[in-house]
Amino acid sequence: MRAQLVGFAPDLDPETPGILTDCDAIIPTTQGLSAANSLVDANLPALASPATSAFIALLLDGTKRVLVADGPRIEEASSGAWVDRSRVGGYSGTNRMRWAVFGNNVLAANRTEVIGQAVPGSGFTDIATSPAASIIVTAAGFVMALNVNQAQYGDAPDGWHCSGIRNQATWTAAAATQCAYGRLLDSPGAIKAGAALGSDVVAYKDTSMYLGRYVGPPLVWQWDRVPGDIGCSGNESVVVVGTQQFFIGPSDFYVYDGTVPRPIGGATFNSTATPVREWFFANLNQQYRERIFGVADIPRDLVYWYYPSTASSGELDSCLIYNFRTNQWGRQAVGVQAALLYSSGQITYDGLGGLYATYDDLPDIAYDSSFWLADSQAPAVIQDGVLKTITGEPGPSWLVTGDFGDMASYSMLKRVVPRYIVSPASATGTNFYRASLGESRVQDFTVDMARGRFDFRRSARWHSYRLDFPGRMSINGLDMELTGATPE
Missing domain, CATH: 2.130.10.10 (YVTN repeat-like/Quinoprotein amine dehydrogenase)
Structure with a gap:
């Protein structure tokens, strides 16, 4: 299953494709979503x-x-x-x-x-x-x-x-x-x-x-x-x-x-x-x-x-x-x-010495x-x-997706692969699940990103994810491996 992420939209039905139900330090860009400066x-x-x-x-x-x-x-x-x-x-x-x-x-x-x-x-x-x-x-x-x-x-x-x-x-x-x-x-x-x-x-x-x-x-x-x-x-x-x-x-x-x-x-x-x-x-x-x-x-x-x-x-x-x-x-x-x-x-190359004693003292701003x-x-x-x-430079940020699944059947979540525009140095992912959209989400496992993906194992009707990033990051979608499964 593939989902294009379309931004923070807490008022909408949580199964609306690609929405975020919560986030922090996330900005919408013309290419996707990025960690805030x-x-x-x-x-x-x-x-x-x-x-x-x-x-x-x-x-x-x-x-x-x-x-x-x-x-x-x-x-x-x-x-x-x-x-x-x-x-x-x-x-x-x-x-x-x-x-x-x-x-x-x-x-x-x-x-x-x-x-x-x-x-x-x-x-x-x-x-x-x-x-x-x-x-x-x-x-x-x-x-x-x-x-x-x-x-x-x-x-x-x-x-x-x-x-x-x-x-x-x-x-x-x-x-x-x-x-x-x-x-x-x-x-x-x-x-x-x-x-x-x-x-x-x-x-x-x-x-x-x-x-x-x-x-x-x-x-x-x-x-x-x-x-x-x-x-x-x-x-x-x-x-x-x-x-x-x-x-x-x-x-x-x-x-x-x-x-x-x-x-x-x-x-x-x-x-x-x-x-x-x-x-x-x-x-x-x-x-x-x-x-x-x-x-x-x-x-x-x-x-x-x-x-x-x-x-x-x-x-x-x-x-x-x-x-x-x-x-x-x-x-x-x-x-x-x-x-x-x-x-x-008012900041010029000639005037840098009056503002910062050494190059190490310069603010953490990209040269471009x-x-x-x-x-x-x-x-x-x-x-x-x-x-x-x-x-x-962006600091920590996180996002929580909407729900993916089907009210009529269970599915097995095996893997979530973010589609990054700018890959983070590291990340953690937490999966949540529930049997009905009217119930509270249940927190499951938190795993570190490995080889650009998060590996989970959970059978449920509805799945959602929280992704945490430590710094610079830009993302525009998720690829999820959801397969049929029998109810637990």
């Missing part, structure tokens, strides 16, 4: 306080600024250290810092203070006339502030306010500057998220969405409600990939391209249903769902969503991984504080990794206050 220290000291958000700003001349909000400060990575770039007096409140780039200006907002701006090489200063905003987005030559509070217009969680055109410092509504203000009142609740979609802006409430489009004076921006009762509760759960936004809604995962939001991840299984939906929302700590943090790994076609599980008290302790090319899923148990795209462009390319960006996280890239 480990985290590598980016050679920066630990932050003084836990990070709440992080951002990489790409400026007009191609230079990049890596910024992190940690408590009352904004800090920038510079020459192997963190430099305080905070506004005078620091920051207060408990809201996440949100970021945007407008020309060469980096903007920051946390809905407690007014929007701040930083020109290249300097710290943040207040834009005195701007609103306090929960979310800021740049599109069509404007800065768009969402969920705003300003003395002139009052506190408006459902409000939007755009700057003057091509001027991030103009915030007084006027036809001449096209600065404008309004509210999204067609559905209840506050604006929870926002992101640019080309020159448009998408605003999300908990169970509704709006598409904003620049139309010029006198309306300036026109907002149309997207049909349906779909929204999202956290700004960082919206991940922009090209002309699409991937996001976590109230009860499913969606992609939006300016038409209608569509559930994702079901095409592989000839279904429109996302095969991790029920499992995810049962394992998500709903009280802290607004803390979900997403980041894209464009070269590998992946979206990582870090989320608080029911085992956490609000900390991001788990990750669900989606491949938007193959519509397949993986997962990993990992704790982080924030996620971002990180650029290693995009991490070493000057213009590349790699997904990264902040873990325990330390910035780490997701580029290291």
Whole structure:
């Protein structure tokens, strides 16, 4: 019997061919499933306080600024250290810092203070006339502030306010500057998220969405409600990939391209249903769902969503991984504080000596990794206050298959041969069996891989397997020797 492995799909019938019912540190690739990369220290000291958000700003001349909000400060990575770039007096409140780039200006907002701006090489200063905003987005030559509070217009969680055109410092509504203000009142609740979609802006409430489009004076921006009762509760759960936004809604995962939001991840299984939906929302700590943090790994076609599980008290302790090319899923148990795209462009051959004393001190990253390319960006996280890239050699991983067999008859399992794309240095395999899919699986033998295979001997109606790997590995299927047998 041959099975093509098609990823983590715990919601489906366990006899669905090729699914994984559980796994850890497994990512879906265009060729199959691989062990997840480990985290590598980016050679920066630990932050003084836990990070709440992080951002990489790409400026007009191609230079990049890596910024992190940690408590009352904004800090920038510079020459192997963190430099305080905070506004005078620091920051207060408990809201996440949100970021945007407008020309060469980096903007920051946390809905407690007014929007701040930083020109290249300097710290943040207040834009005195701007609103306090929960979310800021740049599109069509404007800065768009969402969920705003300003003395002139009052506190408006459902409000939007755009700057003057091509001027991030103009915030007084006027036809001449096209600065404008309004509210999204067609559905209840506050604006929870926002992101640019080309020159448009998408605003999300908990169970509704709006598409904003620049139309010029006198309306300036026109907002149309997207049909349906779909929204999202956290700004960082919206991940922009090209002309699409991937996001976590109230009860499913969606992609939006300016038409209608569509559930994702079901095409592989000839279904429109996302095969991790029920499992995810049962394992998500709903009280802290607004803390979900997403980041894209464009070269590998992946979206990582870090989320608080029911085992956490609000900390991001788990990750669900989606491949938007193959519509397949993986997962990993990992704790982080924030996620971002990180650029290693500041590392050059001439500067290696200032970062690492010897070649043995270099991080455990493959020489052909995009991490070493000057213009590349790699997904990264902040873990325990330390910035780490997701580029290291893979560590331990494991997967559990669905069930193979027949309800009407027993079969004898003799052998499992993985079809590796990249063979691991070693592996162990454990077989499980049961007489009915409604019963609990019974653990049987654990054996070491020998000659690229696992040898078992078990008669049962249903068989499944757990495979454990110590490091680098890529697999796309299993060949199993199942023969007829009499019941035990």
